[in-house]
Amino acid sequence: MTTTEAAIKSVVPKARFGQGKEVSVTVSFQEELHVNVSLEGGYCWSITTSDISDGERRVKEWIRLGIQRVFQECYDLAPSPWGTLTGVRPTKLVHSLLESGSSWKEVEQILLQVYGLSPYKKDLLVDVVNRQRPFFHANPNNPVSIYLGIPFCPTRCSYCSFAAYPLASHGHLLKGFLTALRSEIQAVGALIRELDLKVETIYLGGGTPTTVTGNDLRDLLSLITQELYTPETREYTVEAGRPETLSWETLCILKEAGVQRISINPQTMHDQTLRRVGREHTVDDVRNAYDLTRQAGIPIINMDIILGLPGEEPEHVAYTLQEIERLEPDNLTVHSLALKRASQLKANVGEAAIAHALGDVMVDLARESASRIGMIPYYLYRQRHILGGLENIGYAKPDAMSIYNVQMMEEKQTIIALGGGGMTKLVSPDLSLVRLANPKCPATYSQQVASGLDEKVDQIRAHLTS
Numbered sequence: 001m002t003t004t005e006a007a008i009k010s011v012v013p014k015a016r017f018g019q020g021k022e023v024s025v026t027v028s029f030q031e032e033l034h035v036n037v038s039l040e041g042g043y044c045w046s047i048t049t050s051d052i053s054d055g056e057r058r059v060k061e062w063i064r065l066g067i068q069r070v071f072q073e074c075y076d077l078a079p080s081p082w083g084t085l086t087g088v089r090p091t092k093l094v095h096s097l098l099e100s101g102s103s104w105k106e107v108e109q110i111l112l113q114v115y116g117l118s119p120y121k122k123d124l125l126v127d128v129v130n131r132q133r134p135f136f137h138a139n140p141n142n143p144v145s146i147y148l149g150i151p152f153c154p155t156r157c158s159y160c161s162f163a164a165y166p167l168a169s170h171g172h173l174l175k176g177f178l179t180a181l182r183s184e185i186q187a188v189g190a191l192i193r194e195l196d197l198k199v200e201t202i203y204l205g206g207g208t209p210t211t212v213t214g215n216d217l218r219d220l221l222s223l224i225t226q227e228l229y230t231p232e233t234r235e236y237t238v239e240a241g242r243p244e245t246l247s248w249e250t251l252c253i254l255k256e257a258g259v260q261r262i263s264i265n266p267q268t269m270h271d272q273t274l275r276r277v278g279r280e281h282t283v284d285d286v287r288n289a290y291d292l293t294r295q296a297g298i299p300i301i302n303m304d305i306i307l308g309l310p311g312e313e314p315e316h317v318a319y320t321l322q323e324i325e326r327l328e329p330d331n332l333t334v335h336s337l338a339l340k341r342a343s344q345l346k347a348n349v350g351e352a353a354i355a356h357a358l359g360d361v362m363v364d365l366a367r368e369s370a371s372r373i374g375m376i377p378y379y380l381y382r383q384r385h386i387l388g389g390l391e392n393i394g395y396a397k398p399d400a401m402s403i404y405n406v407q408m409m410e411e412k413q414t415i416i417a418l419g420g421g422g423m424t425k426l427v428s429p430d431l432s433l434v435r436l437a438n439p440k441c442p443a444t445y446s447q448q449v450a451s452g453l454d455e456k457v458d459q460i461r462a463h464l465t466s
């Protein structure tokens with residue numbers, strides 16, 4: 001693929017090459033740098049700059065912007081609010097511009113003029129990045145964070161692409177999985193003591209960690225406290241995404257273990273949609289779990305919702321948001337539906353009436369709702385095949401932002417991941433990354449963890465002591 005073809009694909013992913021209109025790109029350096037992009041039929045875009053060194057760095061981006069602009073004009077395409085930014089983590093671009101010496105003013109100009117962002121998305125990005133900067137540490141390995149993946153769920157949601165195995169079909173693997181996880185926790189705990197590591201945050205995700213109950217849960221959390229907690233640990237989170245898993249007993253175990261944050265994820269406040277996407281709980285289950293969690297005294301509750309679920313239009317989203325405002329959680333994570341390859345919904349996309357064209361209306365509703373309950377956006381990311389080319393945004397009350405979410409999203413801290421589907425990210429001072437993946441399947445994880453553990457710990461040790 002030529003550079004021009006690659007640039008076209010990056011802004012018009014379905015473009016095909018062969019017979020058709022000719023695109024021509026010319027770049028000339030003389031006194032000034034001039035980039036011209038034209039499409040047969042008279043559509044043309046150009047830019048001229050006298051700052052040659054800056055221009056040389058920007059040529060590729062300008063070609064992409066020019067291609068996007070002439071295609072929009074020729075084919076009457078709606079302008080993308082994210083301009084030519086196609087990456088999953090647009091915040092990373094802003095962090096790297098700041099770290100290479102750009103001022104905030106220059107960053108804003110680059111976002112508007114080089115990447116073609118809409119003024120609103122530019123403001124959002126700048127706002128989010130500004131809030132994230134205080135979370136970063138000078139050394140990505142001091143402190144570190146810990147993730148533990150529990151890959152079981154009550155049932156599998158149709159849009160799910162995570163490591164999530166239904167209890168009905170895979171519950172018999174749970175005991176073996178917990179035994180294997182215990183050995184991984186002990187090995188990482190020994191490494192923490194050996195290297196005197198500081199652990200900033202601990203996060204149990206999955207799956208739904210609260211599918212583990214009673215003494216199994218009590219033993220797991222007590223082992224985590226004993227092995228992984230350090231005096232520097234500031235944040236302890238457990239995802240309890242499925243409200244039907246939150247009994248009073250479970251909540252008391254979480255509270256006694258010192259868990260400070262949990263997620264109770266309604267996704268929608270419509271029973272019909274919940275059934276349609278394979279979640280076997282009701283809206284009342286969400287309300288009950290929320291009330292019980294407040295009674296148990298777990299300080300911070302996050303709620304996740306998804307915009308663009310099958311059959312839902314802006315009025316459904318408005319109702320969901322209104323009900324969430326009544327509950328007033330401390331965090332609200334707003335996902336725009338992404339049809340990932342591993343989801344059943346992607347396989348049955350013909351059955352799903354997905355309101356892609358209305359995505360931006362729904363995103364605006366969510367932003368207004370979050371603001372009404374005093375929340376601010378503090379992390380965001382995008383996904384392939386996401387509703388309307390939009391984004392996922394984490395909102396929080398100003399004193400309730402999740403450190404782990406920022407560290408995980410921005411990849412500026414080493415995260416040691418244990419359990420099913422855990423992805424360890426070893427971050428170097430130059431912010432390069434090495435990933436070590438654990439198997440997703442609980443059976444494979446249980447079989448392989450013992451044989452691969454020494455090598456994994458050696459790799460982490462080598463990274464942390466290099």
Ligand code: SF4
Binds near residue numbers: 159162241
């Ligand atoms: S609750 Fe979350 S992890 Fe579990 S099946 Fe549903 S989307 Fe997947």
